[in-house]
Amino acid sequence: MSVTTTEPHDHDKQHDHEQEHHDHKPSGIKRWLYTTNHKDIGTLYLVFALIMFFIGGSMAMVIRLELFQPGMQFVEPHFFNQMTTVHGLIMVFGAVMPAFTGLANWMIPMMIGAPDMALPRMNNWSFWILPFAFLILLLSLFMPGGGPSFGWTFYAPLSTTYSNDSTALFVFSVHIMGISSIMGAINVIVTIWNMRAPGMNWMKMPLFVWTWFITAFLLIMVMPVLAGLVTMVLTDKYFGTSFFDAAGGGDPVLFQHIFWFFGHPEVYIMILPAFGIVSAIIPTFARKRLFGYASMVYATASIAILSFLVWAHHMFTTGMPVFATLFFMYATMLIAVPTGVKVFNWVATMWRGAMTFEVPMMFALAFIVLFTIGGFSGLMLAITPADFQYHDTYFVVAHFHYVLVTGSVFSIIAAVYYWLPKWTGNMYDEALGQWHFWCSLISVNLLFFPMHFVGLAGMPRRIPDYALQFADFNAFISIGGLLFGLSQLIFVWGLIKCARGGVKATAQVWEGAEGLEWEVPSPAPYHTFDTPPVIK
């Protein structure tokens, strides 16, 4: 394993010096509160995501603690439900999405040669409303009667007829999260569309930029639908409407249709940027160009379009007409084609490459294998008659944790290790990073793999107790969960260590790295590309 740590070239030093005289950073708390700088805002997003990751993770620990043994030991069922609900909401909206937005903020302007995001003040606003949204959500846990306990999917009538008053807080908190996402997405699209340096053609853009571009469209299309949906939940609960009440002419299944029309593209919102990250890391450490660049772009776009046509595969057991279930089953299986294109392209990129295995590469490799496992269990779930058996079991939990944790979260960790030297100017501690990787890899599989078995055997999700025959597997799962949580402390240790110092990084950082972000010095100056570079 080799880490490129050659001395900076004279050219770099000179360049560095040139950048410095207009590199004034405002200091103190105002720098972060008033900032319009895409790098500052990116850092804010990433730190926020990390904090939320630990808060959401500690809720998962409560869940696993209760499920360590059969029977009721530590928490009340109602509190257990609040934990599953808020864990899901925080991980989706508070950890994974903001982490990707943080990476977009940091990297997209540097990758396309732009001076900043297109709308810098709005960029600040879309970040700073997020902590307030989650403050409201967390405060709702302390309401009389407890917080939201209807699952992150807040199906009606659980969230209408049978919910408590924290629902109002939940609804408005989701509204703010949605506003934040929409503004962030508009900023990404306008930046990519309008701010590319001369010569940065569409088909020269790095795949991370492409995948985020398409993700931003998904966000603009579906976050408003979520806003409409929570509004209907609010009026159903408090203003006597009956959107989801059959007695008034509505239908609870309508809730699920609208929710999953948002929810399924949302799934791709959380994985497409991951594809972009892996497509950046694999070529660097295989020291080969990405295989099939154009097909990667088209595959991403195809996945995005298909994601609007598959939502009801979450609802096979609601009693839809047969032709509808068939349509959604086939459309869902079709997604395996462009996804397969991607996996094959990554593998083909590594074929006969001069590979090294630094921490970002390790996480990216783990991503390819484990995300593909999650993809295969997704195909199993897509088969309607089989889904009748899997529905609402731990098999589903195993599936979406494979794609979200070993998929999205692993890609985010890979991205952080990959670009951390560019952000801080220091190399991270490679040994510590490898420890983090191996501990995470082993514990995450101990955590999520047995869930497939208990799920296939019929253990239902979102229930605080279970039948005796699931006891051994659940004990393993809980231990895996605890170990995975502890492993992330190594990550934090490595991050702090790298931020405080370490071996100086070169501009290129990685031997095989290509792209504009590797041509500016490390750490990247506060303002990059005040005048756009020309790309040949």
Place this chain on the structure above:
Amino acid sequence: MTTKTYEKYYVPAQSPWPIVGAVALFFIAFGAAHYVIDISKQQSGFGGYLLLLGFAILVFMLVGWFRNVIDESMSGLYSAQMDRSFRQGMSWFIVSEVMFFMAFFGALFYGRIIAMQWLGGSSNNAMTFELLWPNFEPVWPLIKTPGGIETQAMPWTGLPLINTIILVISSVTLHFAHTGLEQQKRGQLKLMLLLTLLLGATFISLQVYEYIHAYRDLGLRLDSGFYGNTFFLLTGFHGLHVTLGAIILLFVFFRVLKGHFTPEKHFAFQAAAWYWHFVDVVWICLFVIVYML
């Protein structure tokens, strides 16, 4: 290589307004949630006050932020590229607004075409109908819900038709205001913009009157079943958007009076106009789908 000189993309240094806006949204959301809880329980609480405080801070933020932006624009800091950013940003914002309305149109479509027919026993739902609501008749408008709430439908003739004509004319007058701006005819610009504002205000007033009529005379209420739900939420959110659009146009009008905007650079006018045309298109969809069909 092009020889075109590069215009610097203006990146504002630091701005206090976004964080002020974030605090405003916090009070609005937290206050609104408690206000909703308070009125549903018919108790008095602090929710309403927090909501008002939030709106006050929001107005303060909007004034400060827009003053900043207008000053920057008038002192020529904005390049053509910057103008494109604004235009694209506004366009995608309108797309997101379209999707917000799509959620409610989608609900209406589903409720009318699918849920209502199933409640009437079609598809594989014969037993739902037989056992739960055997007297239910699946006809649209849904003036009698399965649970037995009765109401009357809002006819499309009369007030809604007049309102449609008013809003369409307002879009036309706004278009003439725009051509006036582009052809340096300031008189036409002012007159047509004023006319648009008056037509917008008339539309809103007539909508208020129609709501009163619906509640008092027709017994059509927000809580009178799926028909009332979709009617009031769709027309209500549309009305909110018209009101917002009219407020934006009002400020554009003030800026026109102060001599702002040139034939080449008038993003604020353009954005307000796009927004107004957008609410007009939404209304036409609404008129056809909610009132006529």
